[in-house]
Amino acid sequence: MAPHARPLNAVEVRRLTRRFGEVTILDNLDLEIGQGEFVALLGKSGSGKSTFLRALAGLDYEVEGTGALRTPEKLSVVFQDARLLPWRNVIQNVTLGLGGAGREAGRKALEEVGLAGRETAWPIQLSGGEQQRVALARSLVREPALLLADEPFGALDALTRLKMHDLLRELCTRHRPAVLLVTHDVDEAISLADRILVLDQGRLVEDLTIDIKGRRNHGDPRFGAIRTQLLSRLGVDADDRSAA
Amino acid sequence: MTYVSSSPSRGLDVLDRERLASFAPPASHASPTSHSSPTSLRPPAIVETSTRRRRRLGPGPAIPFGLQIGPIALLLTWTAGSTFGLLDPRILPAPLTIVATFGDLIADGRLQSNFLTSSVRALLGLGFGIVIGLLLAVISGLSRIGEAFIDGPIQIKRAVPTLAMIPLLMLWLGIGETMKVTIITLGVVVPIYMHTHNALRAIDERYVELAETLSMSQRDFLVQVILPGAVPGFLLGLRFAVTLCWVSLVVVEQINATSGLGYMIELARTYGQTQIIIVGLVVYAFLGLASDGVVRLLERRLLSWRRTLAH
Numbered sequence: 001m002a003p004h005a006r007p008l009n010a011v012e013v014r015r016l017t018r019r020f021g022e023v024t025i026l027d028n029l030d031l032e033i034g035q036g037e038f039v040a041l042l043g044k045s046g047s048g049k050s051t052f053l054r055a056l057a058g059l060d061y062e063v064e065g066t067g068a069l070r071t072p073e074k075l076s077v078v079f080q081d082a083r084l085l086p087w088r089n090v091i092q093n094v095t096l097g098l099g100g101a102g103r104e105a106g107r108k109a110l111e112e113v114g115l116a117g118r119e120t121a122w123p124i125q126l127s128g129g130e131q132q133r134v135a136l137a138r139s140l141v142r143e144p145a146l147l148l149a150d151e152p153f154g155a156l157d158a159l160t161r162l163k164m165h166d167l168l169r170e171l172c173t174r175h176r177p178a179v180l181l182v183t184h185d186v187d188e189a190i191s192l193a194d195r196i197l198v199l200d201q202g203r204l205v206e207d208l209t210i211d212i213k214g215r216r217n218h219g220d221p222r223f224g225a226i227r228t229q230l231l232s233r234l235g236v237d238a239d240d241r242s243a244a
Numbered sequence: 245m246t247y248v249s250s251s252p253s254r255g256l257d258v259l260d261r262e263r264l265a266s267f268a269p270p271a272s273h274a275s276p277t278s279h280s281s282p283t284s285l286r287p288p289a290i291v292e293t294s295t296r297r298r299r300r301l302g303p304g305p306a307i308p309f310g311l312q313i314g315p316i317a318l319l320l321t322w323t324a325g326s327t328f329g330l331l332d333p334r335i336l337p338a339p340l341t342i343v344a345t346f347g348d349l350i351a352d353g354r355l356q357s358n359f360l361t362s363s364v365r366a367l368l369g370l371g372f373g374i375v376i377g378l379l380l381a382v383i384s385g386l387s388r389i390g391e392a393f394i395d396g397p398i399q400i401k402r403a404v405p406t407l408a409m410i411p412l413l414m415l416w417l418g419i420g421e422t423m424k425v426t427i428i429t430l431g432v433v434v435p436i437y438m439h440t441h442n443a444l445r446a447i448d449e450r451y452v453e454l455a456e457t458l459s460m461s462q463r464d465f466l467v468q469v470i471l472p473g474a475v476p477g478f479l480l481g482l483r484f485a486v487t488l489c490w491v492s493l494v495v496v497e498q499i500n501a502t503s504g505l506g507y508m509i510e511l512a513r514t515y516g517q518t519q520i521i522i523v524g525l526v527v528y529a530f531l532g533l534a535s536d537g538v539v540r541l542l543e544r545r546l547l548s549w550r551r552t553l554a555h
């Protein structure tokens with residue numbers, strides 16, 4: 001891992017510290033994410049993943065802390081809930097704030113996420129997976145250089161989640177944004193990311209580059225080895241689990 | 245797996261039974277044998293389901309002409325009471341007498357002119373009230389300085405019933421149309437302001453966050469997020485406002501009026517013409533229902549993005 005070899009990183013984080021009262025959640029973090037690099041961030045519940053992502057997104061108002069950040073101007077966030085405005089229809093949600101000029105691009109983005117023809121539906125008329133795809137289209141249409149996603153598939157069922165993985169992978173190959181995907185799902189991280197980080201006690205305790213080329217198969221022995229390593233980093237004994 | 249010893253197939257059976265039972269008509273539950281001995285368990289019959297089932301909870305399907313049943317029953321009782329002499333016509337004239345009076349009042353033009361006068365008062369008061377209430381709510385809902393200046397006075401105004409201000413307003417504005425419209429306006433402003441202001445302030449913080457991550461402009465944020473989000477609150481206020489508008493109208497027309505429905509009723513009282521009083525009340529009822537219908541229509545148009553239990 002030599003990120004210095006890249007010309008210019010999409011994200012640079014220097015000595016980032018964030019505190020809630022007495023508790024230090026992020027402790028002097030350093031991180032670079034390269035252009036177009038897909039990074040997954042794992043960590044136990046409460047380890048500070050969302051805190052980190054919100055800091056990158058510039059959404060951590062009134063949170064105590066220090067450190068330096070550089071993120072691209074064109075940055076998009078996908079939340080765990082699709083966060084569509086219920087009083088705006090699908091295409092209006094996708095092109096929110098872009099005006100009429102974004103309409104054609106919005107239509108194309110909807111087509112890309114497989115929702116062509118649903119432009120005038122109300123969000124409430126869509127399934128959870130479809131709503132999340134609209135949220136993806138809303139991010140895409142802004143052509144972000146950095147996509148921040150906080151457990152975007154956390155509320156979806158396993159089958160839909162697998163389909164969303166395929167979609168996200170396809171979209172990222174085409175548009176090449178840098179991605180920081182926060183997830184609690186180790187398999188999701190391995191099957192999507194180029195690089196996996198583990199956050200624990202305010203520090204990045206693991207920085208693993210995944211170089212399985214092509215489609216990643218759960219049956220692949222390398223997949224299993226990475227999985228075991230990550231699970232033990234997260235304090236779960238993988239052998240115990242498979243025996244249960 | 246420690247629970248292997250319990251038969252998994254039986255566990256599944258129970259689950260399926262429960263699931264199917266919820267589709268079965270309630271009569272099958274009444275059968276006393278179905279739960280007594282586990283050996284005689286028969287699975288409930290498979291029941292056809294229509295493609296568009298109704299909710300189990302909730303008021304159930306609408307009865308055809310459901311809204312009309314109650315009033316018609318009342319009208320029939322009234323007619324019967326009058327026909328069989330159970331109702332003194334000085335207390336309550338027969339429905340046919342009312343209809344005849346209606347015709348007379350229309351023929352000599354009194355009803356139309358009074359109706360027009362009252363409607364103009366009500367609509368002017370409602371219109372001014374909505375505009376002023378909305379304006380104040382938006383200013384106070386979107387800026388802290390506006391709130392500091394506006395919210396307090398409105399809360400104080402709310403504590404003073406508008407109708408209690410009639411004597412003062414009569415001294416200030418005389419007893420003409422200005423006073424009447426002002427009273428109605430003052431009544432309407434309060435609910436419009438209260439509910440719209442509340443809705444503007446209660447906007448979901450998650451949407452504010454979304455707008456920030458999308459780098460929306462101040463104007464877009466206002467037009468796309470804040471204002472549409474406050475529409476349900478405004479419509480709730482409008483409901484109260486319309487009711488208040490009619491109440492105020494009735495009151496201002498019964499003191500010192502020389503025209504309008506309330507004046508017509510008041511005059512009829514002094515001559516003991518019960519039938520004219522009733523005609524006036526019927527017109528009030530019609531106005532109330534019609535305006536409620538308009539608000540409902542508005543709700544359906546403006547809130548079509550919402551799915552509700554009703555309809």
Ligand SMILES: Nc1ncnc2c1ncn2[C@@H]1O[C@H](COP(=O)(O)OP(=O)(O)OP(=O)(O)O)[C@@H](O)[C@H]1O
Binds near residue numbers: 047048052184
């Ligand atoms: N606004 C806040 N005020 C006080 N403490 C907070 C606040 N937000 C988060 N925390 C604390 O900071 C810690 C990290 O929270 P964070 O939401 O970043 O965790 P997370 O890794 O995203 O967890 P999860 O996987 O459950 O989403 C938690 O212990 C949480 O209690």
Ligand SMILES: [Mg+2]
Binds near residue numbers: 049050051150
């Ligand atoms: Mg989180």
